[in-house]
Each structure stands twice: as structure tokens, then as C-alpha cells.
Amino acid sequence: MTRTELLDRRAQVADEVGWGQRVSWVQPRNACLWVFVAVIAYGLWYTVSQVRTQGPAYGEPLGISAVIFSVYAVLFWWFTTHIDRYSRQPLDLRVAAFLWGGFAATWAIALHGNSALISLYAKLGSPAFAVDWGAGLAAPFMEEWGKGAGVLLLMFIAPRVLRTAFDGFVVGAFVGLGFEIVEDILYALNSAPDGFGVDPVGSSLHTVALRLGTGFTSHILYSAIFGAGVVYLVGTLAQRRRVGRGLLFCLVAMVLHWAWDSTAALGGGGGLILVFLALQVVVAIVIVLVVFHVTVGPERAAMRDLMAPEVDDGTLTAEEAAALAGAWKQRRAYRRGGGLRDRRRRGHRLEAAKDLADALGAAQGQETPRVEFARAELARFPVDDGEPRPAP
């Protein structure tokens, strides 16, 4: 490829995957935005009314669980942001996804839908059937569809940003994170009156501990898979519609959720429950890793195309570009490639190259003062000697 072709390809790929694009929150003609705002507003109103009702009675457990789960949220927020290391989703989109999961999917969809479905299962089946399978046959529909609805709306609110299945994976994870945190706080609050309310804080903390241990392999994971499925189902400029794969991903997320909520019944109420729990965690992690690798491919290819001109003019080596676009194993192999003495320089170069990629993406592949500065920062750490150069 000629340099002109490389540069054209860079601009094209940055546009395709929505690299560096921003979300406009002023779109009065966008019906999805109106629905998004209205349903979240209802959820926030419901939350405030719940806190006003329950807060005076169980304010202490509510406060303690809210603080604990906020720290938990920060941890998973960092993790989910960390895996989104290619065309990173803008902060406002991640916050919007979190809000939908926390306040819209929970209160407007899951709460009412789950209660009604479980009650119907008890009436049409039997109370014992509802105890065993009610949650497992309600939550995969009401909760996964509710969270997936957020990804669907955001695809049409931010069509220039949310373009690849990996974008759906990441946005879905943030929707799931919001759902997880608010649901956990609700569970902690609901368990405060357990034991006839003798020890509300202790009862809540017991629930908090249980939910902390199972957080990652539940809503965050299911929604990430479901979110990727929604993007495949709908299709975008960067991701052609693949109905079969989309349905499969959504179905897999729902089946995982069903198994999770039916653990006690599947385990027969005995010691097998722990075996089922462990098995589900392992299977869920294997599946999410597979989905991650399936969806991240186009993002990595885009990273390679974005940085190809930098390799062409010697700013970056081919090994560095491969590490930048690769998995953590490739990045680790690159950092260790020069021995212990050179590891620091290589780490800096990789980080500076990522900054350059972000700057190029934000500039849609064009040359801007920020791109020039990022390139100069990279040049402070030379390609082949261990001594840093002075800043230009």
C-alpha cells in the first residue's frame, strides 16, 4: 500500500468504528432519546420515592450498603473501562448506559415484570413451581430485555459512536453494572427487616457479602453478551447485520441468567448447589471470553489500520503496532522482549503509542496539534536504546 492509501484507510477506519466521535444529547427529533430520558426519569422518581419511604426506617443499612456498592462500582467501572482499550466509548455514553441499567431497566421493567410473571407462574403452575423456577423464567426476559433495550436505544442515540459489536459488548457491560449496583442496594435494603428487624445492618451486610461474591459473573457479564447480540441483530455501518449470531448471543445471555436464578432447583436443594454455582461461574467466564474475542477482532483490525502509517514512517515498529492492537499477552510479550533493563522503556512506548492512537482517533486520522504532541511524546522514548531523550 502506498502512503496515501494508508492515510486514506486510516481516515476511513476511524470513521467506520466511530473512533473519537462524540454523543449529541440535543436531538429533539430523536424518538429514542425521548424514550431514554422519560424512562430514566421515571426510574429516578421511583428511586427517590423508595428512599423517602424506606430511608427513615432503614437508613443505616441503606447508607452502608450504598457506600460499599459504590466502591464496588468504581472497581468494575475501572475494569470495564480498561478492557475497552481500542475505540473507547466516551464517558457520557458510559454514564448514560449505567443510568439506564440502574434506574430504567430495574424500576420500569424488571421490578413490575418479574413480580407479575412470578405471580402468574404460581397461579397457572403451582406455588412450588414458582419458588423453583419463577425467578429463572422471569428475569431472563424482563431483565435481559430491559437492559438490552438500553443498548438498542443508545445505538440510535449515538449511531456514530456505537458501531461495532464490541461497542455493544462494552456498553452492555456498563448497563449491567448499573443494574447490578442498584439491584444489590435494593436487595440489601429488602433484607434489612429479615429476622424480624432485630439486626437490620447485620442482615443487610449478609446480603451484601453474597452479592459482592457473585457480582461479576451475573449482570455485567450477561449484559455484555446481550449487548453484543443486539448490535449484531440490528447492524450498523461498521457491523453488518448477523441475525443468527445476534440471536445466539442474546439467547446465551438469557440461558446463563436462567441457570443462575435456578441454581437451587437445579441443585436439588442439596450440596450440588455449590457444584452448580462453580460450574456456572466457569462456563459463564469461558463464554464471555469467547464473545470478547469474537467481537474485539474488528476493533483490533481498526487499531492496526489506524497505526499503519506510523509504522510506515518508522514512528512505531511493526512489533509495537502488533502489541498495541493485540491482547494483553502480546503487550506483555513486547514489554518483556528487551529483558528486564528495557522493560520500563518499552512500557512507556506502548502507553505513549496508545495516547497517539487515541489522539489520531479523536482527530479522525487527521494531523492536529494534539496528534503532533502525542507523536512527540512517543519520540521521547526511542525505538532501540534504553535512554530517554529530552523533550523536544
Add this chain to the structure above:
Amino acid sequence: MPPDWVPVERRWLGMDRTTLLPAAIVVVLVALAMWGLPALDRAVPVDDPAQAGDVLRVGDVEFDPAAGWSIDSGVLASDPPESGGFPSTAQVSKDGFVFSVASDEFDGTPAELMAQLQKNNERLNDGTDIDMGRLQTFQTAQGARGVIGRFTFTGGTGLVAAYVFDDTGVEVVVTGPVESDDAQLEADVVGMVRSIRPVTSVEAS
């Protein structure tokens, strides 16, 4: 063209046509969850009258629902869930009377449990108030002693009873029409209150 510009031929009633279908899908889902399914649930009546000999299990205790009363919630001891765990609440009703039982861990006496229930009422501040000055001792059919008393709430008055079997506390709440003078219903209520027992005692008998 500015990025968020919607060309006139792509509009319907001023809205971007490409956003209408996904928005409609989500609106339908929200409507289904908030109104559709709850309405369907309300439309399907509870059709589960208790039969003579039925036993409702509530956590680690059980009671005999009076024949003909509707089992609104709760699981029969004869139909245990696969998971092995029974719900900790049950409710039966008839002709406006509602009889509900809740069980959970409790370390104390029946009187202390009743005091805790009143403390919860004060904590919730929802207008429910147990007449703690007129509590009476009550005995189940198996000889276990509990306390029973009246309470007032915004909807009227009711009976509340508290038992403790080993480390399991039981709260029974009965509400119904104030002016009712149906002797059979009252006998049913008394029978159900007296039938409450720990599961282990039944297995032993």
C-alpha cells in the same frame, strides 16, 4: 450536513423515522412490564382453595389452613419445591378475612418478639400500632405458648400473634371486616392460629 441533521424526507411528525421503530419496541416492552403483565396477573384469579388435611409450610413451621379458604400465597408441605426451601411467608383468605403467617430466625421469647414487632411498626411509622397493654397468652394445639393481641392500622383493626419455637419466631396477622359476626370464620381463624407448629414436631408425631 451537520451530523445530527435529519433531512425532511426522513421525518414523520417531526421525528426522525429511523428512530421510531426502536423507540416503539422499547415503549412496548416498558408498557408490557409496567401495565400489561400486572393487568394480566390481576385478571387471573387465585383458584386454590385449601382442602381438608392440607398443611401449609412456612419456613420451619407449618399450619393447617381451614378448608375452603383461598391459598393466596405459600407452599403446601405435600408439594415441596425441588430446591428444598419453603417460602417464609404464607397467606390465606376468605370473605374479606386475610390470615398471614411469617417465620424467621428469632432468639427470644414470644413477648420479646411482639415487642420487636411493635418496634418495627414505630420504625416504619405507617400508622400500625399494637395494643401492648392488652396482650394475652395463647396456647397452640400442641401446647406451645404464644402471645396474642389487637392492633390498629389505617385500614381498621386486626389480630397479631407471636410464637417462638426454638430459634424460629412466628408472626401471625389476621385482618378482616370489623362488623363481621360469622362464627364459622372466627372458628376457622382460631383453629389456624392454634394449628401453628414447628415442622420437627409433626415429623416426630
